[in-house]
Amino acid sequence: RPRIPKGLRLPPGPPPKPIIGNALDMPKYLEWETYEKYTKQYGEIFHLNVFGTHMIFLNSRRMVYELFERRSSVYSDRPTSVMVGDLMGFGWAMTLQRYGEWWRRHRRAMHNKFNLDAVDTYKPTQIKHTRDLLRRLYKTPEEFMKHIRHTTGAIIMEITYGITIKPEDDPYIHTAEVAVRVGGEAAVPGRFMVDIIPWLKYIPEWFPGALFRKQARIWRKYILDMRDVPFQKANGTAPPSFTSSHLESLAANKDASADAEEVIKNTAAVIFAAGTDTTVNTLKTFLLAMILFPEVQKKAQEELDSVLGEVRLPGFEDMKALPYTEAVYKEAMRWHPSLPLGLPHATSQDDVVDGYFIPKGAIVIGNSWMLLREVADFGANPDSFDPARFFEKGRRDPGQTGAFGYGRRICPGRYMAENSLFIAVASILQVFNISPAKDSLGNDVLPDYEWISGVLSPPADYECTLKPRSKAAEALILSNHTEI
Numbered sequence: 001r002p003r004i005p006k007g008l009r010l011p012p013g014p015p016p017k018p019i020i021g022n023a024l025d026m027p028k029y030l031e032w033e034t035y036e037k038y039t040k041q042y043g044e045i046f047h048l049n050v051f052g053t054h055m056i057f058l059n060s061r062r063m064v065y066e067l068f069e070r071r072s073s074v075y076s077d078r079p080t081s082v083m084v085g086d087l088m089g090f091g092w093a094m095t096l097q098r099y100g101e102w103w104r105r106h107r108r109a110m111h112n113k114f115n116l117d118a119v120d121t122y123k124p125t126q127i128k129h130t131r132d133l134l135r136r137l138y139k140t141p142e143e144f145m146k147h148i149r150h151t152t153g154a155i156i157m158e159i160t161y162g163i164t165i166k167p168e169d170d171p172y173i174h175t176a177e178v179a180v181r182v183g184g185e186a187a188v189p190g191r192f193m194v195d196i197i198p199w200l201k202y203i204p205e206w207f208p209g210a211l212f213r214k215q216a217r218i219w220r221k222y223i224l225d226m227r228d229v230p231f232q233k234a235n236g237t238a239p240p241s242f243t244s245s246h247l248e249s250l251a252a253n254k255d256a257s258a259d260a261e262e263v264i265k266n267t268a269a270v271i272f273a274a275g276t277d278t279t280v281n282t283l284k285t286f287l288l289a290m291i292l293f294p295e296v297q298k299k300a301q302e303e304l305d306s307v308l309g310e311v312r313l314p315g316f317e318d319m320k321a322l323p324y325t326e327a328v329y330k331e332a333m334r335w336h337p338s339l340p341l342g343l344p345h346a347t348s349q350d351d352v353v354d355g356y357f358i359p360k361g362a363i364v365i366g367n368s369w370m371l372l373r374e375v376a377d378f379g380a381n382p383d384s385f386d387p388a389r390f391f392e393k394g395r396r397d398p399g400q401t402g403a404f405g406y407g408r409r410i411c412p413g414r415y416m417a418e419n420s421l422f423i424a425v426a427s428i429l430q431v432f433n434i435s436p437a438k439d440s441l442g443n444d445v446l447p448d449y450e451w452i453s454g455v456l457s458p459p460a461d462y463e464c465t466l467k468p469r470s471k472a473a474e475a476l477i478l479s480n481h482t483e484i
């Protein structure tokens with residue numbers, strides 16, 4: 001039970017708060033589950049005071065709707081991060097930008113090329129790389145995660161910069177992956193004192209205890225290179241892309257502001273930063289679910305066979321005829337969302353909700369994991385991976401219930417992301433049987449799976465067996481000859 005320190009109150013305003021705890025009440029592992037326990041105890045909104053920072057948790061669809069959607073002009077800021085933003089140089093990333101005109105310009109650049117209609121342009125690229133994925137999975141199935149990661153990165157780099165990446169040790173990907181990894185690690189709340197005591201950023205690097213300054217300098221290079229190096233390439237001879245198309249419009253616009261190119265450069269780089277791990281993790285969750293719930297796999301394959309026969313691989317035009325297969329990827333997003341607590345929002349002014357005072361600068365978090373397990377919205381047995389739940393009346397779409405976040409900050413890459421998920425899930429299921437790894441005697445070894453804790457929560461690594469479903473499936477995999 002969280003401790004409730006006596007006498008601790010939020011700053012002035014209408015009094016009481018439901019629960020008040022502090023940093024010691026912040027769980028380190030599977031945070032969303034502990035916050036669910038707090039919710040049972042304290043209700044749909046509660047509050048922790050973490051070294052003077054107010055963290056507000058929203059735990060019902062009513063609450064996230066009321067604050068993130070209806071009062072979105074107040075609840076769309078981001079918490080500031082001295083270490084990741086200022087010192088490490090990740091301030092260029094839209095995900096971290098404060099709510100305001102600068103952020104809005106990035107958001108517009110993104111929306112322009114990633115809205116529901118615009119993402120159709122990317123479908124041929126998604127198809128091409130997904131078919132290449134099938135061949136890679138056929139050749140070295142045990143390296144399935146490496147292949148999924150490569151394909152996801154290849155799609156993004158081609159769409160964004162017109163760049164073809166190498167399957168092994170691509171220098172751009174290496175830089176970008178290091179940048180994203182260290183950014184994620186450094187963003188864990190409480191990891192660096194400088195985020196709690198901001199003036200520490202002024203102490204020099206040689207000062208005893210200022211190791212974080214040196215660390216930030218080393219990491220900063222990766223974070224800036226990730227943004228700058230591929231942009232220079234796309235700016236030159238690479239084929240048409242998000243970047244080249246924006247730059248062309250810019251060249252034709254005589255009234256463009258001096259920093260317009262920077263907006264394009266920043267937005268291009270955030271596509272990899274925000275779009276890769278999220279998609280890879282959802283596919284990792286999907287494959288795990290296929291091992292654990294073989295009856296779901298069978299049902300999807302029956303649907304795929306009835307629509308495609310064994311004569312062709314799926315395309316986007318088949319999506320309508322494949323409702324169960326579509327429901328499989330949606331269920332992967334619901335069963336364990338890639339970001340169980342989304343990304344934190346922050347308030348840009350004081351507010352009062354249900355009589356509770358929420359100060360300006362408070363960090364506000366929606367517990368998406370809980371929302372996606374709500375029986376009224378998704379049906380019974382939330383632990384069970386059951387795509388059929390979406391065919392019952394009154395069921396919601398996970399993408400509009402927290403899996404992609406909330407309000408004005410909702411994931412701007414969601415339409416393209418859903419297309420990537422659909423085509424990967426449909427293509428893999430059509431030609432492969434996914435089963436547990438085998439021991440030396442050939443017996444199935446079910447993965448003893450667990451979820452990684454943190455902002456991003458993929459399943460921990462596991463092994464699986466991928467085998468072509470038939471001779472015809474093998475032929476389909478190999479029918480696609482273009483080497484990428």
Ligand code: HEM
Nearest residue numbers: 094095271274275278279338343404405406409411413417
């Ligand atoms: C399955 C894949 C994906 C998932 C689950 C996902 C999820 C999310 C979530 C939860 C947020 C936080 C929203 C909020 O603050 O309320 C977000 C933000 C964002 N996502 Fe995605 N995302 C995915 C793929 C992508 C892709 C492919 C792109 C790029 C094409 C992308 C670009 C972004 C950006 C730029 C933001 C920051 C938005 C802002 O701060 O205004 N995401 N995403």
